[in-house]
Amino acid sequence: MAQEALQLLVSMHRIVRHLRRSRTTTLLHPTQFLALMLIADEQPIRIGEIAARVPCSQPTATTTVAGLEEAGLVRREPDPVDGRATAVVLTELGAETVEASGRQAAEELANLLSRLDDADRTLVLQAGAVLARVTDGL
Template sequence: MKPKTPTTDLNVADFTMVIEDLTRILIRLPSIEKLSFTTLSVLHTLSRKSPMRLTELTATEQVTQSAITQLVTRLERDGLVERRPDPNDGRVVQVHITVLGANVIDSRRLDRMAQLSKFIEGLTLEEKRTISSAIPALRRLVELGNDS
C-alpha cells in the first residue's frame, strides 16, 4: 500500500463544490426563525458591520436600492433594525441592528451549531482534527473575500 503524501495543491473545483454543498445544507437546516434568505443576509451583515448606510447594504447584498429600502423598512417595523442619522453627515441615514435583530442571528447560529454537532459526531477524530486545522485558512479566505 502506497503511503499518503500530503498534497500542497488545492483543487478549486472540488473545494467550491464542497463549500456550495455545505452552504446549501446550512441554509436549509430547520430553524425556529422563518425569515427570507435576503432578510437573514442583511441581519447577518449588520451583526458584523453595523451601522451601515443603505448604499453599502445595497452593494453587499447585491439588490436594488428600492429593494433594500423596502426590506429595511420592514425590518425596522419588526424591531430588528433602526435607522439613525449619520453623526458625521446629517443628510445620511445609517442602519443599525437592534438587540432583537442580533438575538435572531445569535439564536440561529446556536441552532445551527447544535445541528452541525450531530453531523460532526459521525466524523473520525482525524477528520475533526483536519477540519479544525483548516479553520484559520478558511477565516483568512473570508477576510480576503470581504476585502474584495
C-alpha cells in the same frame, strides 16, 4: 481542481439549505438573515454598504432593511458621520435574534459535524477560518 471546487460548492449549498430548514428561531429570508448578521457586525451601517456586502442590489437592500425594520429587528437613525444620511442599527429584539440564530445554527452545524471523526471535524473547522478569509472581500 475544478471537480473538487464543484464538490465543495455543492456541499456548502446543501449544508446551508439544511441549516435554513432547521432554523426555528427566525423565519427570515436568506438575504434578510445575511443582512441582519452584517448589521450586527458593522453597525451603524448604511443601506448602500449592506447592498455592497451582502451582496445584492440597492433596491433589494432597501426592501430587506424595510422588512427587518417592520419586524422590529433594526431601526434607522442619523448616520453619525453624515447627518443627512441614515444608518441601520439593531434593536434589542434584533440583537436577541442574531444571538439565538447564531447559537442555533452553530449547534445544528455541530450536530452535522459530529458525523465525522475527530481528524475530519478538525479539518473542516480549520477550513472555516480559511473560507472566512476568502469571503472577506466579497
